Amino acid sequence: xxxxxxxxxxxxxxxxxxxxxxxxxxxxxxxxxxxxxxxxxxxxxxxxxxxxxxxxxxxxxxxxxxxxxxxxxxxxxxxxxxxxxxxxxxxxxxxxxxxxxxxxxxxxxxxxxxxxxxxxxxxxxxxxxxxxxxxxxxxxxxxxxxxxxxxxxxxxxxxxxxxxxxxxxxxxxxxxxxxxxxxxxxxxxxxxxxxxxxxxxxxxxxxxxxxxxxxxxxxxxxxxxxxxxxxxxxxxxxxxxxxxxxxxxxxxxxxxxxxxxxxxxxxxxxxxxxxxxxxxxxxxxxx
Amino acid sequence: xxxxxxxxxxxxxxxxxxxxxxxxxxxxxxxxxxxxxxxxxxxxxxxxxxxxxxxxxxxxxxxxxxxxxxxxxxxxxxxxxxxxxxxxxxxxxxxxxxxxxxxxxxxxxxxxxxxxxxxxxxxxxxxxxxxxxxxxxxxxxxxxxxxxxxxxxxxxxxxxxxxxxxxxxxxxxxxxxxxxxxxxxxxxxxxxxxxxxxxxxxxxxxxxxxxxxxxxxxxxxxxxxxxxxxxxxxxxxxxxxxxxxxxxxxxxxxxxxxxxxxxxxxxxxx
Numbered sequence: 001x002x003x004x005x006x007x008x009x010x011x012x013x014x015x016x017x018x019x020x021x022x023x024x025x026x027x028x029x030x031x032x033x034x035x036x037x038x039x040x041x042x043x044x045x046x047x048x049x050x051x052x053x054x055x056x057x058x059x060x061x062x063x064x065x066x067x068x069x070x071x072x073x074x075x076x077x078x079x080x081x082x083x084x085x086x087x088x089x090x091x092x093x094x095x096x097x098x099x100x101x102x103x104x105x106x107x108x109x110x111x112x113x114x115x116x117x118x119x120x121x122x123x124x125x126x127x128x129x130x131x132x133x134x135x136x137x138x139x140x141x142x143x144x145x146x147x148x149x150x151x152x153x154x155x156x157x158x159x160x161x162x163x164x165x166x167x168x169x170x171x172x173x174x175x176x177x178x179x180x181x182x183x184x185x186x187x188x189x190x191x192x193x194x195x196x197x198x199x200x201x202x203x204x205x206x207x208x209x210x211x212x213x214x215x216x217x218x219x220x221x222x223x224x225x226x227x228x229x230x231x232x233x234x235x236x237x238x239x240x241x242x243x244x245x246x247x248x249x250x251x252x253x254x255x256x257x258x259x260x261x262x263x264x265x266x267x268x269x270x271x272x273x274x275x276x277x278x279x280x281x282x283x284x285x286x287x
Numbered sequence: 288x289x290x291x292x293x294x295x296x297x298x299x300x301x302x303x304x305x306x307x308x309x310x311x312x313x314x315x316x317x318x319x320x321x322x323x324x325x326x327x328x329x330x331x332x333x334x335x336x337x338x339x340x341x342x343x344x345x346x347x348x349x350x351x352x353x354x355x356x357x358x359x360x361x362x363x364x365x366x367x368x369x370x371x372x373x374x375x376x377x378x379x380x381x382x383x384x385x386x387x388x389x390x391x392x393x394x395x396x397x398x399x400x401x402x403x404x405x406x407x408x409x410x411x412x413x414x415x416x417x418x419x420x421x422x423x424x425x426x427x428x429x430x431x432x433x434x435x436x437x438x439x440x441x442x443x444x445x446x447x448x449x450x451x452x453x454x455x456x457x458x459x460x461x462x463x464x465x466x467x468x469x470x471x472x473x474x475x476x477x478x479x480x481x482x483x484x485x486x487x488x489x490x491x492x493x494x495x496x497x498x499x500x501x502x503x504x505x506x507x508x509x510x511x512x513x514x515x516x517x518x519x520x521x522x523x524x525x526x527x528x529x530x531x532x533x534x535x536x537x538x539x540x541x542x543x544x545x546x547x548x549x550x551x552x553x554x555x556x557x
Contacts, residue, residue: 057466080472088470095460096467098492108489112472143496157471 001069002030003164003197004086009053009063023049024221026063031165035197036188038208038229041218042243047201048091050218051167054199055086084113087163091170093154094147102128102145102153103138109161120160127160128153130190132182148179152186159190165197166190172207184211209233209247209268217244230266249273256280296356296411297418302347303531304416309425311532315539316413322546323406331549332401338542339405348415356411357404364403372396419451428526441520449505457498464493 011024024046031037041047052058053065056072056079065072072082090096099105103124110120128137131152137145142153151171158166171187172180188211191198202208208215208229215232217225219242225232233239236246236254246254246268253265253273267276299305304312319338326335343350357364377391417425427444434440465473468489475486 052466055470057469080474083470083472088467090463090467090470093467095497096464096489096493098489098496108468109471112474161471 001032002066003033003068004054005030005064005066005069006053007064007066009060009065011049011053011058011060013049015061022221024053024060027218027221027223028063029216029226031197031199033164033197034191034195035199036191036211036213037197037199038212038215039199039201039218040203040205040208040215040244041224045218045242046221047218048169049221051088051169051199051201054165054167055083055088057088084109084161085164087158087161087166089155089158089166089168089171091173092151093158093171094142094150097142097150097154097157100141101139102133102142105142105153106157106160109157113161123160123162124156127156130159130186130193131156132186148175148183151175151179152183155183162194163196165199167199167201169201170203171200172202172204180207187211205233205245205247205250209249210270217242229268233268234266296352296414298348298352298415299418300347300416302345302416303535304342304346304412306529306531307416307535308526308528308532309417309421310429310526311528311535312413312417313422313425313429315535316410318539318543319409320406322543323402323409325550326402326546327398328550328554330553331546332398334542334546334549335405336401339409342409342412346412346416348412352415353408353411354404356415357407360403360407364400364407367403368396368400371399419454420448423447423451424522424524424526453501456501457494460497461490461494464490 006027006029008026008028009024010022010026013019013021013023027046027050029037039047039050049058053060056065059073059076067082067085072079097105099108103121106124106127107120110123115123124138125135128135133149133152133156137149137153142150145153155168155171166187168187172183175183184207187198187200190196200207200212212229214227215225215229216223217232217239224238224242225235233246233250236250239246249270249272250265250268253263253267253276256263257265261280263280264276267273307315322338323335326332343353372388372392372395373386375389375392375395377389379387380390380393381388413422423444426447427440430438430440430443473486473489475483478486
């Protein structure tokens with residue numbers, strides 16, 4: 001059963017003004033527990049608008065957003081409860097930190113849920129560990145920490161609400177390669193351990209290829225492609241035309257294929273490509 | 288990208304009012320304000336309404352929008368008008384213990400209602416038809432003569448344009464942080480006043496932090512480009528008065544003169 005489902009949602013900004021703009025058109029998506037889904041698209045393709053529909057920050061002009069098979073806009077007064085089920089981490093989330101200590105900032109979400117102090121403390125610790133920080137961080141001032149650490153604290157702040165789906169808008173933007181790998185590793189572990197579905201917006205095709213199971217490609221507010229990672233990256237030419245890219249490895253394999261080698265171009269990660277290339281060389285040796 | 292951000296209420300367009308030089312519009316707005324204040328007789332008031340109607344037609348701004356600008360001021364306008372009804376002397380038309388309403392009071396109250404509405408509606412036209420950047424440029428040019436008296440016009444306009452430039456950015460940031468805290472269950476609608484004010488801390492604090500950070504970055508950028516003062520700096524878009532501006536000025540002078548004439552030759556009955 002889908003935990004969150006978008007049914008042909010459309011959305012316009014500034015309806016009825018000279019600034020009116022169609023931002024989303026007939027987007028559908030279905031997410032199950034434990035899924036890892038990537039959303040890619042050129043700047044202005046509607047990614048940020050789309051993710052604001054997941055937890056009811058924006059209301060679609062038409063179409064439905066279903067969480068556990070219930071329309072989240074059936075009772076607009078209850079929309080706040082949806083936000084605890086669908087955790088949303090914005091771009092550069094470290095800019096939303098406001099408390100003096102890490103523990104207090106992570107506790108903001110759980111506190112808004114109305115949990116008792118003991119549960120809150122337990123969730124704060126849990127969330128802190130999920131992002132790979134230890135207990136010594138609890139009483140530290142987040143504003144004296146590095147950007148990468150602050151980012152992890154901010155993500156922990158959303159994880160502490162124990163959402164069923166965690167949506168992240170470019171979680172690795174502006175991090176160094178080490179911080180990038182680290183964060184993605186922890187997200188992957190978190191997903192495995194808690195069976196939380198993760199939806200990640202990213203500009204890095206490598207990150208998408210490495211971690212994600214399914215990809216949604218947006219172009220000018222419409223679904224350009226949707227499907228498994230290899231099936232989407234098989235449209236390399238079209239993706240390039242949309243101003244997007246394909247993983248380096250896919251490029252290498254596509255290049256080989258263009259030169260007449262019989263390789264399987266559905267390999268998108270380094271490991272898969274290595275495997276594929278070794279197979280190719282072995283075959284050469286035998287000939 | 289959160290929502291379309293319109294700072295001020297500029298509606299892009301190509302109407303007569305849109306094409307006027309911002310300097311002309313600023314000066315003529317003041318002329319209009321004075322005209323509102325001198326329109327005291329019934330006839331000059333009618334004429335004022337006519338002028339306002341003409342301006343709204345020229346601006347292509349829907350009348351509905353113009354009067355929406357008046358709406359927030361309605362309590363003030365009504366209150367001012369009511370006070371005048373009760374406090375102006377004349378022949379009483381209604382008398383009950385200490386409440387006295389006079390015919391002259393009613394007239395003054397009514398004219399105030401009309402004049403204040405016209406005042407705000409007229410002033411809103413300039414903000415509807417002029418972008419903030421154009422307004423800032425116009426103001427800078429108008430203030431330029433003050434440079435002789437060592438008034439820091441360039442610095443002032445630099446500050447003004449930086450402020451205007453960053454208003455949308457900060458508004459965007461504000462929206463983004465609100466969304467981020469809402470995503471963590473922030474609640475701005477429930478609870479008493481203290482609770483509501485408290486609910487805004489998680490918005491205001493990060494907003495201040497990022498504004499300071501941005502200010503430091505901007506300072507560095509400005510210093511790296513060796514910016515200092517405005518001596519000898521030229522503009523990319525130089526403002527030029529056109530024939531349209533001359534026509535507008537003539538129109539306003541004529542309207543102003545007519546208002547005075549109406550006041551002199553057709554004074555009110557009171």
